[in-house]
Amino acid sequence: MTSSADITISDVSLRYGKGAKTVLALDGISLDVKPNEFAVIVGPSGCGKSSLLYLIAGLEDLTGGRITVGGQGIEGPGPDRGMVFQSYTLFPWLTVAQNVEYGPRRRGLGEAERKALVDHYLEEVGLASFRNHYPAQLSGGMKQRVAIARALANDPAVLLMDEPFGALDSQTRHTMQRLLLRVWDHSHKTVLFVTHDIEEAILLADRVFVMSGRPGQIRKVLTVDFPRPRVGDIVLDPAFIAMKREIMGLLRSEDDDH
Amino acid sequence: MSDKSAFSAALVPYRPISAGLSVTLGVLVWALVLGGWMYLANGNHVPAMFLPDPGKVLATAGKLAMDGSLWSNTIASAQVVLIGFVVSSVVAVPLGLYMGTYRAVQAALDPLVNFIRYLPVTSFVPLFILWIGIGLEERVAVIVFGTFFQQLVMIADAARSVPRDLVNAAYTLGTKRSTTVRHIVFPSTLPAVLDVLRVTVGWAWTYLVVAELVAAKSGLGYMSLKAMRGFQVDIIFLAIAMIGILGLITDQGFRLLRRVIAPWAI
Ligand SMILES: Nc1ncnc2c1ncn2[C@@H]1O[C@H](COP(=O)(O)OP(=O)(O)OP(=O)(O)O)[C@@H](O)[C@H]1O
Ligand SMILES: [Mg+2]
Numbered sequence: 001m002t003s004s005a006d007i008t009i010s011d012v013s014l015r016y017g018k019g020a021k022t023v024l025a026l027d028g029i030s031l032d033v034k035p036n037e038f039a040v041i042v043g044p045s046g047c048g049k050s051s052l053l054y055l056i057a058g059l060e061d062l063t064g065g066r067i068t069v070g071g072q073g074i075e076g077p078g079p080d081r082g083m084v085f086q087s088y089t090l091f092p093w094l095t096v097a098q099n100v101e102y103g104p105r106r107r108g109l110g111e112a113e114r115k116a117l118v119d120h121y122l123e124e125v126g127l128a129s130f131r132n133h134y135p136a137q138l139s140g141g142m143k144q145r146v147a148i149a150r151a152l153a154n155d156p157a158v159l160l161m162d163e164p165f166g167a168l169d170s171q172t173r174h175t176m177q178r179l180l181l182r183v184w185d186h187s188h189k190t191v192l193f194v195t196h197d198i199e200e201a202i203l204l205a206d207r208v209f210v211m212s213g214r215p216g217q218i219r220k221v222l223t224v225d226f227p228r229p230r231v232g233d234i235v236l237d238p239a240f241i242a243m244k245r246e247i248m249g250l251l252r253s254e255d256d257d258h
Numbered sequence: 259m260s261d262k263s264a265f266s267a268a269l270v271p272y273r274p275i276s277a278g279l280s281v282t283l284g285v286l287v288w289a290l291v292l293g294g295w296m297y298l299a300n301g302n303h304v305p306a307m308f309l310p311d312p313g314k315v316l317a318t319a320g321k322l323a324m325d326g327s328l329w330s331n332t333i334a335s336a337q338v339v340l341i342g343f344v345v346s347s348v349v350a351v352p353l354g355l356y357m358g359t360y361r362a363v364q365a366a367l368d369p370l371v372n373f374i375r376y377l378p379v380t381s382f383v384p385l386f387i388l389w390i391g392i393g394l395e396e397r398v399a400v401i402v403f404g405t406f407f408q409q410l411v412m413i414a415d416a417a418r419s420v421p422r423d424l425v426n427a428a429y430t431l432g433t434k435r436s437t438t439v440r441h442i443v444f445p446s447t448l449p450a451v452l453d454v455l456r457v458t459v460g461w462a463w464t465y466l467v468v469a470e471l472v473a474a475k476s477g478l479g480y481m482s483l484k485a486m487r488g489f490q491v492d493i494i495f496l497a498i499a500m501i502g503i504l505g506l507i508t509d510q511g512f513r514l515l516r517r518v519i520a521p522w523a524i
Contacts, residue, residue, distance in 0.1 A: 054426075057426070057429075057430050058429075059426050059429065059430075076429075076435075077426070077429035077430050078429075078430075078432065079430065079431055079432035081430060082430055082431075083426070083427065083430040085423050085426070085427060087421070087423050089421070089423050089424050089426070089427035091424070091428075091442075091445070091446070092446070092522050092523070093445040093446065093448065093520070093522050093523075094445075094522075102428075102431055103431040103432050106431060106432035106433055106441075107432055134521075134522040135522075136522060136524065147427075150431065151430070151431075154431060154432065156430075160430075
């Protein structure tokens, strides 16, 4: 029913700016995400996590290397790669339902089809009763739920998420994590998710990619094989804590290097 | 007790106040201004030749309304403002949006626009009279010249400040680069564009009066100039009041329009 693709990133580098002010954000980074996989990237601030997602989304042009999604090279942005941003990016002039409908409308879907998609995805994120609200009338968590519904309504082959819950309080964040896992369980999209929160990373991920400081490279890949669904008190599991400690160690030694 | 809380709310920065208090305050300031005027005009503090009594202005308004000259002059002015403002806005809004969105358009227009923008419109009035004469076209030209470049710069600013990630999100949802202005920049800046129009229509009135003072055979500015020659200060006051009232109506009109077509923006 839904599409899902792999992501390959080989030896990719990205340099911002020219001349003396140039910044090397990524330096020969390589990683692969399998179809249907939930992959999470953690790394120190400024190591190039957002940059990597922008490259996959086609919002930046890479300096070197190659990225493919479903075997296709990246040529600019497109609806096959959905993205949820850390900042709120709902269109303020559209209602919740119209925001979700935006992508399908751009793709030229008919009204009945669009309505079915809107109904389905608003139901998925639990906001069916807010369909006629404007974004300004929603809380931060609700806005990000609409943003997820909006991205999924386009049936993208991959879903890129850049710290989507970073601005939320921890209670809302937990609710959002459970909601995202449930939605992912239904759609089984390939997800590449960036976060600062190690617990969030382990809770969500099939695999966690730990990045080194700028210029970013992959420092370690950890496979998370806790059974799903992962319920609340899994965070107290000794294996969970051990993994958390390992990632913290990796990130901390990063700090010491600088 | 509710009186007390209404009063204390007024002392809190940015705190909304009740509709009643809001109206009361507005009326109070008007009453003060009118009261001060009456005091100065009636108590022989200022000679009637310079400051007419409000009652006198009202009586004159009645007289000129009856003989029709008040309406014909008001309509003449409003017509010029409307034509000039519409001509200017119809070009400035789309061009400003493209200027703020595409760096190439900005690079092409910025140097010229910023040069012209600082030239006083009044200095062009003699030139326009020489070129186009003293008809309606000349006054329209003054208004267009006075408002167009200001609108262009302000609308371009609004377009430039559309959050980059809003545009990026639109791209990841299938928006084409070629339709970004239509699908994202225009709706996103609509409230700001309406505010620009609301502010610049006031400037259009200013330039109109300037144009009418120099060369016109009808209009509120012309009516004032004629009255000055005949020392009819009440008519000058009337003309000013008419412009003020029209300004107030236009302003409220734009506010209403904004609420109707951009209800999401607070
Ligand atoms: N548009 C840009 N122009 C110049 N430099 C940039 C630009 N965007 C990012 N950078 C630089 O590239 C580096 C990586 O930025 P990026 O936003 O990808 O980091 P990040 O890992 O997402 O950080 P954070 O966790 O704080 O969000 C940073 O040093 C940043 O200053
Ligand atoms: Mg980032």
